[in-house]
Amino acid sequence: MAHPKRKISKTRRxxxxxxxxxxxxxxxxxxxxxxxxxxxxxxxxTGMYRGRKVMKGREDY
Known part of the structure; x- marks a missing residue:
């Protein structure tokens, strides 16, 4: 594995x-x-998405 030649400072990190x-x-x-x-x-x-009814909402049950 490759190792850094010099320590990287905390600021640089x-x-x-x-x-x-x-x-x-x-x-x-x-x-x-x-x-x-x-x-x-x-x-x-309500089950609405972008102005269209796409699924049953909580009020439909």
């Missing part, structure tokens, strides 16, 4: 690791219910 951050999820306001939800998710209460 930490500079490389600055990009490993979590990003905030993209949120949008649902036009039918006015609820703020994540993008590309089905509303489990």
């Amino acid at each position: 930490d500079k490389r690791r600055t990009h490993y951050k979590l990003s905030e999820p993209t949120l949008f306001t649902d036009p039918t219910t006015g609820e703020t939800t994540q993008m590309h998710r089905v509303n489990l209460e």
